Amino acid sequence: MTADAQYIPTASPHAHDRSSIDRIMLRVCLALTPVSLWGFYCFGWPAVVMFVTTCLAAILTELACLYVQQQPLSRLWDGSALLTGWLLALTLPPWAPWWIAVGGAFFAITIGKQIYGGIGQNVFNPALLARIALLISFPVQLTTWVNVTPIDSANAPGLADAFAIIFAGQPWMSDAADGITGATWLGASKAAAAGGADLAAMLSQDFSLYDAFLGLTRGSLGETSTLLVLLGGIWLLITRTISWHIPVSLLGTLALLAWLGNLSNPQSYPGVLFHLTSGGVMIGAFFYATDYVTSPSTPVGKLIFGAGCGVVLFAIRSWGGFPEAVAFAILLMNALAPLIDRVTKPRAYGRRHSGDAIKHTPAQRRVV
Amino acid sequence: MLFGLGKIRGGVHPDGHKIDSARLVINSQLPLPDTLWLPLCQHSGEDARPLVQAGERVLKGQRIAAAAGRFSANIHAPTSGTITSIDTITMPHPSGLPANAIILQPDGKDEWITLQPPADPFSMPQEALATLVEQAGIVGMGGAIFPAAIKLRQGRRFEIKTLIVNGSECEPYLTTDDRLMRERAAEIVEGARLVRYIIEAYRTVIAIEDNKPQAIAALQEAAANVGAIEIVVVPARYPMGSAKQLIQAVTGLEVPAGKRSNDIGVLVHNVATVYAIQQALIHGKPLISRVTTVAGGCVGEPRNVEALLGTPIHYLFEQCGGLTTTPARLLMGGPMMGQVLPTTEVPLIKGSSGVLALTKAEVNEHMPSPCIRCGRCVDACPMGLLPLEMARNSKQDDFDSAQDAGLRDCILCGSCSYVCPSHIPLVQYFEYAKGELAESRASQQKLSYTQELMAARKERLEREAAAKEAAKQAKKAKAKAKKPRKAAAPTTVAADTADTAETASTTDHAGA
Numbered sequence A: 001m002t003a004d005a006q007y008i009p010t011a012s013p014h015a016h017d018r019s020s021i022d023r024i025m026l027r028v029c030l031a032l033t034p035v036s037l038w039g040f041y042c043f044g045w046p047a048v049v050m051f052v053t054t055c056l057a058a059i060l061t062e063l064a065c066l067y068v069q070q071q072p073l074s075r076l077w078d079g080s081a082l083l084t085g086w087l088l089a090l091t092l093p094p095w096a097p098w099w100i101a102v103g104g105a106f107f108a109i110t111i112g113k114q115i116y117g118g119i120g121q122n123v124f125n126p127a128l129l130a131r132i133a134l135l136i137s138f139p140v141q142l143t144t145w146v147n148v149t150p151i152d153s154a155n156a157p158g159l160a161d162a163f164a165i166i167f168a169g170q171p172w173m174s175d176a177a178d179g180i181t182g183a184t185w186l187g188a189s190k191a192a193a194a195g196g197a198d199l200a201a202m203l204s205q206d207f208s209l210y211d212a213f214l215g216l217t218r219g220s221l222g223e224t225s226t227l228l229v230l231l232g233g234i235w236l237l238i239t240r241t242i243s244w245h246i247p248v249s250l251l252g253t254l255a256l257l258a259w260l261g262n263l264s265n266p267q268s269y270p271g272v273l274f275h276l277t278s279g280g281v282m283i284g285a286f287f288y289a290t291d292y293v294t295s296p297s298t299p300v301g302k303l304i305f306g307a308g309c310g311v312v313l314f315a316i317r318s319w320g321g322f323p324e325a326v327a328f329a330i331l332l333m334n335a336l337a338p339l340i341d342r343v344t345k346p347r348a349y350g351r352r353h354s355g356d357a358i359k360h361t362p363a364q365r366r367v368v
Numbered sequence B: 001m002l003f004g005l006g007k008i009r010g011g012v013h014p015d016g017h018k019i020d021s022a023r024l025v026i027n028s029q030l031p032l033p034d035t036l037w038l039p040l041c042q043h044s045g046e047d048a049r050p051l052v053q054a055g056e057r058v059l060k061g062q063r064i065a066a067a068a069g070r071f072s073a074n075i076h077a078p079t080s081g082t083i084t085s086i087d088t089i090t091m092p093h094p095s096g097l098p099a100n101a102i103i104l105q106p107d108g109k110d111e112w113i114t115l116q117p118p119a120d121p122f123s124m125p126q127e128a129l130a131t132l133v134e135q136a137g138i139v140g141m142g143g144a145i146f147p148a149a150i151k152l153r154q155g156r157r158f159e160i161k162t163l164i165v166n167g168s169e170c171e172p173y174l175t176t177d178d179r180l181m182r183e184r185a186a187e188i189v190e191g192a193r194l195v196r197y198i199i200e201a202y203r204t205v206i207a208i209e210d211n212k213p214q215a216i217a218a219l220q221e222a223a224a225n226v227g228a229i230e231i232v233v234v235p236a237r238y239p240m241g242s243a244k245q246l247i248q249a250v251t252g253l254e255v256p257a258g259k260r261s262n263d264i265g266v267l268v269h270n271v272a273t274v275y276a277i278q279q280a281l282i283h284g285k286p287l288i289s290r291v292t293t294v295a296g297g298c299v300g301e302p303r304n305v306e307a308l309l310g311t312p313i314h315y316l317f318e319q320c321g322g323l324t325t326t327p328a329r330l331l332m333g334g335p336m337m338g339q340v341l342p343t344t345e346v347p348l349i350k351g352s353s354g355v356l357a358l359t360k361a362e363v364n365e366h367m368p369s370p371c372i373r374c375g376r377c378v379d380a381c382p383m384g385l386l387p388l389e390m391a392r393n394s395k396q397d398d399f400d401s402a403q404d405a406g407l408r409d410c411i412l413c414g415s416c417s418y419v420c421p422s423h424i425p426l427v428q429y430f431e432y433a434k435g436e437l438a439e440s441r442a443s444q445q446k447l448s449y450t451q452e453l454m455a456a457r458k459e460r461l462e463r464e465a466a467a468k469e470a471a472k473q474a475k476k477a478k479a480k481a482k483k484p485r486k487a488a489a490p491t492t493v494a495a496d497t498a499d500t501a502e503t504a505s506t507t508d509h510a511g512a
C-alpha cells in the first residue's frame, strides 16, 4: 500500500473533531504573540526587522523545498515553516544581523526538517538545531546582547535605523562604550562562579527576580519575560494544544535539583526561582520541548522526556561549559525520544505490560 | 467520574447531534412501502435458505427463509403480500456488491399468521426459550448481527455473574436505543428479566450513558417494581457502547486479550436485542421490524422510525421530510463505525441502527497530510494502543510490527482518526492490514492443514510397514522356534484423527 495516494474516502469514521495542523500551528503562534510583542517593545525596531526577516526566510525556504521535492505547495499553509522561523527568531539576539537570521532559517528548514523528508520526520527541533549551529559558527554575534531599549525611549533606533542595523551592520551608539550590550544574567553568574566570586552575594545585589519575571533583562528576543511565556503556555494547556506532562516534569525536575543544589551549597548554586525565570527555561519547557514531532507521544514517555531535559539542563548550567543550556538539553533528549517511545508503550486493554493477556479467574463451565 | 465504576481510558467526545432525532417519538405508523427487499444474509453467517417461491402469497410473520448453518438466522415476512422474485439486489455495504434477496410486494392487508406466544415463559425450560429466540430470527441489533440465540446458549454454558444490557448508544446521531428506552422501558425490563432467566445471571445491569436522563428515569421507574435489575449510569464517552469498554466501566474487569466476555462471566446484549427477545417470548413475534434513526444534515425531519425490515432506504428518507440537499455521504450505522452506502436503493436490515445522510461540512473530510507525531491518537485510543505506529507499519506492509504496536487489539472504533489533525485515515490502514493478515492466515492454515495430512499419511504408512514387519518377524520367530510362543500383537492401525478442531469464530460479538 503506497502512502496517501491511495486514499479512498470510504473508511470510517465519517466525522472529525475539526482539528488540523494549521490550526495547531496558528494556536502556538498566537500563544507566542504576547511575548514576541513584548520583545519588540523592549528591543525596538531592529528586533521587528530581524523577526520578520527570519520568518520570511523560513517560509521562502520551505516553499523552495516543497517545489524541489515536488510536494504540494499548499502544504506551506500548514504554518509549520512560519512557526519554525518564529521559534528560531525568538532564540536569537534581538539585533542579530540579517545573515544570521536568513542563514539560521535556511538551516532550520533544510537541514533541520526537509532533509529528513519534511514535516513529521525530523529527529531534532529545527529551530533549536539552527540556533546551536549558529552559536557554534558565530559565537560572537550570538552572544551579543543588547540592553533593553524600549521602542519609545529616547535613544531607541527608528525603523530606518533598524534596517541599517540589521542589514548593513551599522553600529548603534558605539556598543560597549555606552553600555548598550552586556552579558545575560546566566552568563554573568557563570563567569562569576568561574572566577571564584560569591554567587549568592552577587545575585542578591544585581539579579532582580522581578525584572527577570517581567522581562526587563538582556537576553534573546523571546526569553525575556517569564510571565508572558507562562501566559501563552497556560493558554496552550487550556486549549489542549499541548499536554501538561512535558512542561510540568521539566520545570519540576529543574526546580527540585536547583533546590537541592542550593540547599547543599548556596555559594555556587543559585536558587530555584533564578533557575526558573532566567534564560529560555520557561519558553523551552512550553514551546520547544513540547514540539510534537521531536518529543515522545506516550504520556509516560513525555514525563521521562521532560525530566531528562530538566536533569541535563541543570547539569550543563551547573557544571558545563555553556552558560545557556536549554537548547542543548532539549536537543539531547530529542535524540532519545524514539527510544523513550519504544520503552514506554502503554499497556493495552486486556494485556499486561509485557504484552501477555492478563490473568483472569475463568468463569465456571456449567453442565447443561 | 462516577464512584465505583471502572475507569476506562481514552475515548473521545464527538458532537452528539442527537437532539434532532431524539426530540420526536418513534414513528411506528409508516405507510407500507411498495416493495420490500429481504436479503438472505442479514446476520454474521451463511445465507439463509429460501422457503418460498415467486408468486407465493405469504402472511406477516411467516418464515420465508431458514437458517442454514451455525451463525445463520431465520427470515420472516414483514407483512403479508406476494413474493415477486428471489433475485440479486444491491446490499447496504460499501462494496455495493449484489446479494440474494427475497422480494416481497405487500398486499396492504398486513395480515398476521396466528401467533403462538408461550403461556408463561418463566416456567419454561431455558433451552426451549433459546430455541424460540433462534426461531424468531433475532440477531445482535446494535450492529453486531451475531445470532442472539448462540449468545444465550454460550451464556448458559458459563457461569454468568453479570448480564449487561447495553443502552449506552455512544455513536453520534443515533438515538434509537434512547427513544426505545424512553418509550418501551417496561418491555426492555421484561426482556432483561427473560435473558437473565435464560442464562441464570446473578446480576443484571442496564447501562446507560449519562447524557440520556429521560431514558435513565424511564428505566428506573420501570425497574422499580421488578427488583434486582440495576440501572447503572456510565459517563458519556465514545466508545462506551463497545462491549469491552462497557464491561470495564460496569464491572471494573478487562476482558483478557484473546478471550471472550463469557470467560470472565459477563454477557452483553444490546437494548434493542433485548426488546426483540421480549417481543418474541411474550408476544410470539418474530423479528420483522426495527427502530432506526433517520438523521443527518440532509434529512428534512430527522427522527426515529419503526420500519419493516427490507424497507428501501430512500423510502425512509422520503418519510422523514426527504433529502433537502444532496448528501456528501450516506451511511448505515453511526458516523464513527458506520458503513458507507453506495446508494439509497438498499434495504433496511436487522443490524441497521440508523441511516444517515451527512453534508460535506458534517463529514469534514480533508486530504491527509503527514503524521506530526502529536500523540492525540495515542491519548484517544480506548484500547491503549499506538495508532500512529500501527498506521506507519501497516503502510509499509510490516504487519508483524503493526500487530505488535496494537493492531491485534484494535477494535476499529475510529477514535484515533477522529482526533487526528493530519486527517490520516488510520482506520483504513488498519482495515487493510487486518484484511491482509486474515488472508495470509487463511493460506497459512491451508498450508499447515495439507502438511498435517501429509505427515499423518506418512506416519500411517510407516506404522503399517512396521506392523507388517513385526508380524513377519513374529511369524518367522514362531516358525523357527517351532514352539507355540506368544507373538507380539501387531499394532492396530490407529484411526486417523483427522477430526479437525472446531474452528469457531473467536470474536466477541457483543452488541456495539
Ligand code: SF4
Pocket (backbone or CB within 6 Å): A297, B370, B371, B372, B373, B374, B375, B376, B377, B378, B387, B388, B416, B419, B420, B421, B422, B423, B424
Ligand atoms: S493523531 Fe495523527 S498526526 Fe497525531 S500522532 Fe496520531 S497519526 Fe500522527
Ligand code: SF4
Pocket (backbone or CB within 6 Å): B380, B381, B382, B383, B384, B385, B386, B387, B409, B410, B411, B412, B413, B414, B415, B416, B417, B426, B427, B430
Ligand atoms: S481504531 Fe483501533 S487504534 Fe484507533 S482508537 Fe480505536 S482501538 Fe485504538
